Amino acid sequence: MDGLALIYPDVALEAQYMQMLQDWRSTAESMFPFVLDFDPSDFPALITKLRNCSLGIDLPPGFVPHTTLWLVDQQSAILGVVNIRHYLDDKLRHRGGHIGYGIRPSQRRRGLGTKMLALALNHAKTMGLDSVLLTCDKANIASDKVIQNNGGKLDSEEVVDGTMIQRYWIEVPK
DSSP states (O other), rough: TTOOOEOOOOOGGHHHHHHHHHHHHHHOOOOSSGGGSSOOOSHHHHHHHHHHHTTOOOEEETTOOOOEEEEOOOOOEEEEEEEESSOOHHHHTTTTEEEEEEEOOGGGGSHHHHHHHHHHHHHHHHHHHEEEEEEEEEEEHHHHHHHTTTEEEEEEEEETTTEEEEEEEEEOOO
């Protein structure tokens, strides 16, 4: 897993991004994090939108500033996406937390989620976050394992909209 890095979204990686989306769409499963649902048809506009979200510009009501990063390998293939919220509001404290992430379906079961979250925690440190909240559906065993592999401590469980949600806190490495 050497050679993996988190990078800011880059217009030069449009083909790789579209390949990742197609990989996801071929499974008919939901894509995570939520930014993967943004319209990519005008790719430069998508990259601008993601940059603006990080700067807190033109955010929809109820959204907080959030930074999106792509996990890439040495060939610049996009393996996953992570989204870091700069702070929490009441809604994110219940479901969502600071960090959301997803590994493209064809690249799962290789430890990439654990590596991507570790890299995201390092990035969170540069953003001034000392601890981060992550939430996951209790039924999502893979996400639960990724969080625990990165030091996640179960804080609570609660049914939200009919789904059992687990809340984990992770102390950001110094």
